[in-house]
Amino acid sequence: MIEQVARASAEELRTGTTGDVEAGLADLHVRQAQHRRRSVVVAAATVALALGLGWSAGWLMARSDAEDSQLPVKPGPSQVTEEVCHVERVTCLGGGVYRFALHRPVDYAPPPGFGVASGGGVTPGQVESYRQAGPTAGITVLERAHAASLEGTFPARGVGAGPQAFVDWVATRPFLDAGKVTTTTIDGQRAWQVRVVLAHDAAAGAATCNVRYRCHAITYQRDEVPTGIWGNMAAEYTALRLPGGGTTVVWSWIFSGDRSHLGALDEAVQSLSWPPG
Numbered sequence: 386m387i388e389q390v391a392r393a394s395a396e397e398l399r400t401g402t403t404g405d406v407e408a409g410l411a412d413l414h415v416r417q418a419q420h421r422r423r424s425v426v427v428a429a430a431t432v433a434l435a436l437g438l439g440w441s442a443g444w445l446m447a448r449s450d451a452e453d454s455q456l457p458v459k460p461g462p463s464q465v466t467e468e469v470c471h472v473e474r475v476t477c478l479g480g481g482v483y484r485f486a487l488h489r490p491v492d493y494a495p496p497p498g499f500g501v502a503s504g505g506g507v508t509p510g511q512v513e514s515y516r517q518a519g520p521t522a523g524i525t526v527l528e529r530a531h532a533a534s535l536e537g538t539f540p541a542r543g544v545g546a547g548p549q550a551f552v553d554w555v556a557t558r559p560f561l562d563a564g565k566v567t568t569t570t571i572d573g574q575r576a577w578q579v580r581v582v583l584a585h586d587a588a589a590g591a592a593t594c595n596v597r598y599r600c601h602a603i604t605y606q607r608d609e610v611p612t613g614i615w616g617n618m619a620a621e622y623t624a625l626r627l628p629g630g631g632t633t634v635v636w637s638w639i640f641s642g643d644r645s646h647l648g649a650l651d652e653a654v655q656s657l658s659w660p661p662g
Contacts, residue, residue, distance in 0.1 A: 537602030
């Protein structure tokens with residue numbers, strides 16, 4: 386589901402830079418989706434004016450290219466409010482609230498700077514919201530989720546089906562550097578959560594994420610693609626139990642390699658709610 390994000394992350398890994406993360410997070414809630422801007426050099430009456438306009442246009446185009454490099458590659462049409470209402474499994478409720486037809490329908494009021502139904506769109510078990518400015522980040526809702534086997538092709542053996550068992554399992558994975566398991570609430574529902582990054586000595590994962598990337602599988606869902614962690618991803622797994630949705634995992638992720646930066650995604654997580662079934 387996050388192939389576009391993975392491509393952007395892979396580029397970050399190749400260049401070895403992640404940008405000024407703290408500055409990017411500081412203005413998260415006031416940034417809107419950055420669209421490609423292009424200027425046209427207009428013929429002028431004097432050579433001086435023409436040169437001035439040409440320099441300005443070149444500067445704006447260079448700035449636009451730099452900003453666009455922080456966005457997911459080819460973000461889906463659901464990033465645009467006018468089009469998202471026509472996306473399958475999405476209902477626009479008005480007032481900036483959207484309902485996704487998952488196993489258990491979920492409502493989402495994305496905060497400023499977040500897409501609506503990003504990536505590959507909405508499936509019965511998954512929906513994503515990308516942050517529209519770097520460093521690359523987002524949240525993913527996964528219903529009827531289970532702990533994954535190493536290859537991500539079936540549920541992990543010996544792990545309970547409940548949300549606490551799932552989070553406890555994540556926190557004890559040997560390939561992860563995990564924080565403390567804590568409790569919280571989402572939409573008034575009790576939930577368990579843990580923040581993780583890959584351990585410094587972690588080997589390459591045995592699973593494949595987004596067709597091409599070696600990853601450590603974390604979630605398994607029947608009839609859905611597995612999800613996992615790789616590269617410089619920091620992730621927070623928040624799990625709760627919903628009638629009809631089973632163990633539901635809200636997966637927050639950011640390609641910065643720092644667990645502390647996940648707090649910038651809390652507002653998006655808390656913008657999720659589940660209407661009465």
